[in-house]
Amino acid sequence: xxxxxxxxxxxxxxxxxxxxxxxxxxxxxxxxxxxxxxxxxxxxxxxxxxxxxxxxxxxxxxxxxxxxxxxxxxxxxxxxxxxxxxxxxxxxxxxxxxxxxxxxxxxxxxxxxxxxxxxxxxxxxxxxxxxxxxxxxxxxxxxxxxxxxxxxxxxxxxxxxxxxxxxxxxxxxxxxxxxxxxxxxxxxxxxxxxxxxxxxxxxxxxxxxxxxxxxxxxxxxxxxxxxxxxxxxxxxxxxxxxxxxxxxxxxxxxxxxxxxxxxxxxxxxxxxxxxxxxxxxxxxxxxxxxxxxxxxxxxxxxxxxxxxxxxxxxxxxxxxxxxxxxxxxxxxxxxxxxxxxxxxxxxxxxxxxxxxxxxxxxxxxxxxxxxxxxxxxxxxxxxxxxxxxxxxxxxxxxxxx
Amino acid sequence: xxxxxxxxxxxxxxxxxxxxxxxxxxxxxxxxxxxxxxxxxxxxxxxxxxxxxxxxxxxxxxxxxxxxxxxxxxxxxx
Numbered sequence: 128x129x130x131x132x133x134x135x136x137x138x139x140x141x142x143x144x145x146x147x148x149x150x151x152x153x154x155x156x157x158x159x160x161x162x163x164x165x166x167x168x169x170x171x172x173x174x175x176x177x178x179x180x181x182x183x184x185x186x187x188x189x190x191x192x193x194x195x196x197x198x199x200x201x202x203x204x205x206x207x208x209x210x211x212x213x214x215x216x217x218x219x220x221x222x223x224x225x226x227x228x229x230x231x232x233x234x235x236x237x238x239x240x241x242x243x244x245x246x247x248x249x250x251x252x253x254x255x256x257x258x259x260x261x262x263x264x265x266x267x268x269x270x271x272x273x274x275x276x277x278x279x280x281x282x283x284x285x286x287x288x289x290x291x292x293x294x295x296x297x298x299x300x301x302x303x304x305x306x307x308x309x310x311x312x313x314x315x316x317x318x319x320x321x322x323x324x325x326x327x328x329x330x331x332x333x334x335x336x337x338x339x340x341x342x343x344x345x346x347x348x349x350x351x352x353x354x355x356x357x358x359x360x361x362x363x364x365x366x367x368x369x370x371x372x373x374x375x376x377x378x379x380x381x382x383x384x385x386x387x388x389x390x391x392x393x394x395x396x397x398x399x400x401x402x403x404x405x406x407x408x409x410x411x412x413x414x415x416x417x418x419x420x421x422x423x424x425x426x427x428x429x430x431x432x433x434x435x436x437x438x439x440x441x442x443x444x445x446x447x448x449x450x451x452x453x454x455x456x457x458x459x460x461x462x463x464x465x466x467x468x469x470x471x472x473x474x475x476x477x478x479x480x481x482x483x484x485x486x487x488x489x490x491x492x493x494x495x496x497x498x499x500x501x502x503x504x505x506x507x508x509x510x511x512x513x514x515x516x517x518x519x520x521x522x523x524x525x526x527x528x
Numbered sequence: 529x530x531x532x533x534x535x536x537x538x539x540x541x542x543x544x545x546x547x548x549x550x551x552x553x554x555x556x557x558x559x560x561x562x563x564x565x566x567x568x569x570x571x572x573x574x575x576x577x578x579x580x581x582x583x584x585x586x587x588x589x590x591x592x593x594x595x596x597x598x599x600x601x602x603x604x605x606x
Binding site for chain 2: 260261264265266267407422423426427428430431434435442445446449
């Protein structure tokens with residue numbers, strides 16, 4: 128049976144663009160062919176989860192019904208009442224399927240919870256939990272069952288983001304960009320597709336298929352002789368870290384380009400992250416839709432809560448706690464392995480140190496010139512690469528396997 | 529225009545410098561305001577003007593310069 132994984136090979140792009148052509152012609156002439164778009168999306172999602180992946184398809188359907196009922200019920204409740212405990216309960220229920228799936232690998236009841244998992248579950252969870260939070264704040268007032276489904280199941284981003292926001296998305300999907308704007312979106316889409324090909328099918332291919340297997344071999348052999356230490360860790364770190372960028376940025380470019388063709392201005396995910404001048408700057412440029420999600424729904428809300436309730440007075444302490452909590456949750460979100468948690472902790476502590484440094488620098492009028500800026504970029508790049516080495520899980524293979 | 533002066537006062541205190549000569553500068557781009565300072569701003573505005581300014585209302589494109597913040601506060605009061 129035909130099974131099409133998103134953006135996996137040239138065939139996919141050809142089928143995708145042919146399928147989207149009528150939609151693009153419609154948008155060019157100022158009409159959004161909603162039904163056509165829905166049918167195409169359903170077919171592509173079906174082809175993602177059919178064949179040997181059918182159980183994931185069922186899990187997706189169950190998951191969507193669950194979130195649909197939850198957000199609907201909470202919106203109904205919120206119109207009449209606003210108790211904090213009900214809100215927290217709704218958030219917990221929203222996260223529950225993801226938690227069950229993520230802790231499953233270590234638990235005894237793996238065979239049960241693994242049935243709940245499907246590719247993209249964590250990205251869908253971000254979307255619905257954000258809706259619950261915005262509904263509580265009164266920013267989303269009504270539940271539109273149809274738009275909810277279109278938002279959750281938006282085809283270009285279903286498996287790995289970028290993570291869009293409901294209010295932004297429905298503004299786009301319920302209107303048509305004017306022709307000048309749509310043409311400029313198509314131009315960008317073409318550029319993003321080709322940049323994505325370069326990133327994913329050339330650079331990432333060389334890094335991960337040509338270089339990495341050899342480096343991994345050398346590292347494992349050498350570490351075996353030297354009690355787990357090897358200098359090969361350094362090339363491994365840079366190769367793996369660079370590949371993480373080119374692979375994921377390439378994928379994100381495809382998703383953004385596809386959604387531009389569909390007349391939706393999906394947010395970008397990367398903005399030259401390796402030119403960041405410090406860690407804070409890095410998180411404004413790296414996997415932006417995720418880091419902004421954590422900023423807006425975890426960091427800012429936690430700070431808001433702590434300061435409003437006056438639990439802690441000192442603002443530096445508040446922000447330090449929020450950084451650590453924020454980054455730890457982000458680490459755990461990748462899965463409950465020691466190296467993901469360590470990665471989260473590393474980033475959290477990194478942000479605390481970074482903030483302290485920025486305060487110190489401001490207070491002491493530190494010299495600022497081209498040289499210090501270049502040095503800052505080099506240091507940040509290397510700190511990030513060390514964190515990616517942790518994140519890669521290679522240390523786990525090297526030391527504990 | 530008491531609102532304007534009060535907002536400027538709050539911004540000056542949070543940012544730690546006088547912002548009256550950069551009323552249309554994006555303070556997220558310049559790094560003058562970060563997420564932490566933003567929350568302080570929302571809380572200060574809430575208590576000063578008795579308005580509801582939850583985090584969801586905070587759209588960076590609409591709150592990124594002193595003048596825009598003033599306009600936002602005025603619309604939330606009105």
